[in-house]
Amino acid sequence: MTTKLGAALEVVTATDPGMVRSHNEDSIAADRELGLAVLADGMGGYNAGEVASGIAVAMLTSEMREALAGTSANEADASGTPFAVTLIRDSAGKANAAIYQAAQSQPQYAGMGTTLVAALFYDNHVAIGHIGDSRLYRLRGDGFEQVTRDHSLLQEQIDSGMISKEQARYSQNKNLVTRAVGIDPEVETEVHTYEVEPGDIYLLCSDGLSDMVEDEDIHNTLSMLRTNLPLAAQQLIQLANDNGGRDNISVILVRVLGDYAVPSGWFARLKAWFG
Amino acid sequence: MAKLIMSLDNAVIREVPLDKERVTIGRKAHNDIQVDNLAVSGEHAVIVTILNDSFLEDLGSTNGTLVNGNPVKKHILQTNDVIEIGKYKFKYVADQGAGKASVADFEKTMVLRGPVPRAAAAPGAGGFGDTQINTTTTVSSPSHPPASLGKQPEKMAAVQILTGPNAGKELELTKNLTTLGKPGVQVAVITRRPHGHFITHVEGANFPIVNGKPLDAQAHQLNDHDVIELAGVKMEFFLKNS
Numbered sequence: 001m002t003t004k005l006g007a008a009l010e011v012v013t014a015t016d017p018g019m020v021r022s023h024n025e026d027s028i029a030a031d032r033e034l035g036l037a038v039l040a041d042g043m044g045g046y047n048a049g050e051v052a053s054g055i056a057v058a059m060l061t062s063e064m065r066e067a068l069a070g071t072s073a074n075e076a077d078a079s080g081t082p083f084a085v086t087l088i089r090d091s092a093g094k095a096n097a098a099i100y101q102a103a104q105s106q107p108q109y110a111g112m113g114t115t116l117v118a119a120l121f122y123d124n125h126v127a128i129g130h131i132g133d134s135r136l137y138r139l140r141g142d143g144f145e146q147v148t149r150d151h152s153l154l155q156e157q158i159d160s161g162m163i164s165k166e167q168a169r170y171s172q173n174k175n176l177v178t179r180a181v182g183i184d185p186e187v188e189t190e191v192h193t194y195e196v197e198p199g200d201i202y203l204l205c206s207d208g209l210s211d212m213v214e215d216e217d218i219h220n221t222l223s224m225l226r227t228n229l230p231l232a233a234q235q236l237i238q239l240a241n242d243n244g245g246r247d248n249i250s251v252i253l254v255r256v257l258g259d260y261a262v263p264s265g266w267f268a269r270l271k272a273w274f275g
Numbered sequence: 276m277a278k279l280i281m282s283l284d285n286a287v288i289r290e291v292p293l294d295k296e297r298v299t300i301g302r303k304a305h306n307d308i309q310v311d312n313l314a315v316s317g318e319h320a321v322i323v324t325i326l327n328d329s330f331l332e333d334l335g336s337t338n339g340t341l342v343n344g345n346p347v348k349k350h351i352l353q354t355n356d357v358i359e360i361g362k363y364k365f366k367y368v369a370d371q372g373a374g375k376a377s378v379a380d381f382e383k384t385m386v387l388r389g390p391v392p393r394a395a396a397a398p399g400a401g402g403f404g405d406t407q408i409n410t411t412t413t414v415s416s417p418s419h420p421p422a423s424l425g426k427q428p429e430k431m432a433a434v435q436i437l438t439g440p441n442a443g444k445e446l447e448l449t450k451n452l453t454t455l456g457k458p459g460v461q462v463a464v465i466t467r468r469p470h471g472h473f474i475t476h477v478e479g480a481n482f483p484i485v486n487g488k489p490l491d492a493q494a495h496q497l498n499d500h501d502v503i504e505l506a507g508v509k510m511e512f513f514l515k516n517s
Contacts, residue, residue: 043385113386180386217451224454224464227478235466235475239451241466 006033007119008260012253013037014233018208019245020216025049026250027057027114035065035073035121035260039136041206043180044112048103052114052182055102060118063091073122074262080087084120085191088129092116092181092189099182113180117148117190117204119254121196123262128193128255132177135210138194139201139226144219147194151179174211188237201226202254205236212240222253229253238240277329279322279358279364281308291365293324300360301334314338314361320353329367331358430514432472434465437502437509447515448472456483461506465497472497472512479506 001171010033017024025042027050038060042053046104064087073084095116103109115132128136133150153176157163163171181187201222209218217239233251240249279291279298291298291308301306301319310319316336323330329352333340342350342360350356354369433447434455446453447466454477456462461479465472473494476482482490484504485497497503501512 098417175385177386220450220452224452225477231464231475231477235452235464236470238466254433255394 004224005035005121005260006201008256008258010036010229010253010255010257012229012233013251014230014236014237015240015248015250016241016245019241020247021246021248022101023047023050024175024248025053025154026208026248027053027250028204029057029061030252030254031061031065034064036061036118037202037204037254038116038118039134039204039206039250039252040114040116040181041132041208041250042112042247044103044109048109048112049114051102051109052099052112055099056114056116056181057217059095059098060091060116062087063087063094064120064191067091071078072262073120073127077134079123082122082125082127082129084122084125085129085193088118088127089189090193092118092129092131092187093140096181097185103182115177115206116181118275119204121203121254121256121260124196124260124270125193126196126202127191127193129189131187131189132180133210135203137203137204137205137215139203139219139222140197140199142223144215144222146215147192148175148190151190152177174207181226183189197255198256198258200256201229201249202256203251204235204254206248206250208249209240209251211246211247212249226255227257268272277324277327277352277369280368282364282366283362284461288363293322293329293400296324298322298324299334300365303450310360310363312363320358327370328352329369331367336360395435430490430516432467432497432512432514434503434510434512437511439508441508455510456505457466463505465505465512466494474503474512481506 011030013028013030015024015026015028026038026040030037038057040053040056042049044052052249071083073082075083077086078250094204099112099114103112115135116132117130117134119136120127130148131151132150136147138145138147153173154168154171156178158168169233179187182241203222213236218236221235221239225235227271230256233253236248236251277293278484279293281291298308299306299318299321299356300310301317302310302312303317315428318334320331320333320340325391331342331347331350333348338361339346342356344398352367356367358365358367376454392469395423410423426504431447433445435445436442451467453465454462455465462477463474463483465474473496474483474485475494476490485495485501499510499514503510
């Protein structure tokens with residue numbers, strides 16, 4: 001079943017320190033067989049940001065690999081919540097605890113933290129979890145939309161009607177997140193599930209892309225270069241760098257090539273077992 | 276750290292680091308910088324330093340405070356400003372290193388902890404907790420307009436089709452990306468970048484040909500009057516004089 005999921009997805013990752021920073025504090029990982037993409041944008045002095053984002057990504061990947069070996073992501077619990085949702089929440093919680101503890105115990109890591117966005121594809125669905133201002137966008141046909149809503153001061157200001165989206169583009173508070181992994185003993189991960197359609201392209205990115213390149217340009221790039229995802233990823237990074245590249249830029253692109261419903265019913269399961 | 280270079284009649288007397296939030300200047304002994312001269316008031320002026328910004332305030336002195344020859348009450352100090360108090364001159368020198376660092380730092384993602392008080396949104400309203408650093412430094416940092424504003428190359432460019440049924444047609448490259456060719460057969464993209472236009476192969480078994488030479492997977496910079504061949508159609512790239 002998992003091989004089928006792997007064959008249904010095309011995954012491309014790219015990360016770049018940008019034009020200004022010497023370090024890359026972003027961490028990314030993708031596992032096509034698991035249907036998993038994780039991106040984290042670390043913060044904190046010296047190399048603490050890299051450490052935080054690195055822990056988050058490593059923790060999520062290994063936790064999920066282990067858990068998914070035993071349980072299918074589509075299995076619903078008593079309340080009807082798919083395991084994918086619980087799994088994202090639990091692994092993000094563990095990553096939070098690990099980063100928080102490292103930050104508490106080692107002075108050079110004090111105050112480190114990271115944003116997180118993770119997508120777990122299962123049974124023609126995707127579970128998307130995020131904390132902070134790393135984003136996930138979806139291109140479906142001609143429609144391009146931002147799926148996650150930032151946990152940031154700016155987003156709260158927009159929501160409360162204090163400033164317009166237009167004003168927000170010029171705001172100086174772009175870099176203030178209201179939620180992050182590893183800052184407090186506990187963190188709440190926002191997780192939602194969506195149905196996917198063949199042909200969908202999902203973009204996970206750090207704010208190094210979304211702050212430097214307007215949504216419209218991201219949309220144009222993805223729809224024009226949708227046949228060549230590696231080039232699209234490279235082009236997005238180039239756009240951010242051409243606009244100044246003030247922060248690390250990371251992108252993960254996932255294209256859904258086809259159906260990957262989990263076979264249900266004994267015959268389908270038997271067929272999958274042999275197939 | 277910023278500092279003041281104190282001089283009298285062009286002779287440097289001493290350097291004073293602005294190592295605390297308030298550095299007072301005056302005739303009386305309790306001042307941080309004591310200037311023993313009758314033209315100087317007992318409490319003459321104060322320099323308040325917050326992070327990398329220093330503010331000069333005249334404390335209602337009898338003979339006033341000049342900055343670069345102009346009398347001031349309050350003044351945000353810029354590097355190389357010369358403050359005159361009596362016959363004494365103080366040249367303000369900001370810390371160059373710290374200045375650079377602050378520009379880089381202010382872009383860094385930071386966490387805003389706890390519930391966000393709505394009032395805190397106004398800059399300088401306080402209540403930012405850990406992130407105070409951010410609000411104060413951003414005040415003096417230039418806001419950068421995002422993305423493609425004013426970033427286009429100076430010249431507009433276009434592609435004119437030379438062969439095939441659409442020969443003679445002209446396509447202006449008004450967007451950052453323009454795709455050319457036949458989807459499913461051969462497609463290339465022309466990207467508009469600050470330093471010029473570039474062509475890159477997108478899909479298809481054949482790569483685009485520029486001036487008779489096939490490209491590889493790398494982006495190739497286009498020059499005025501380059502001839503591009505794509506899916507059997509020739510076209511010319513040229514710069515427009517706007």
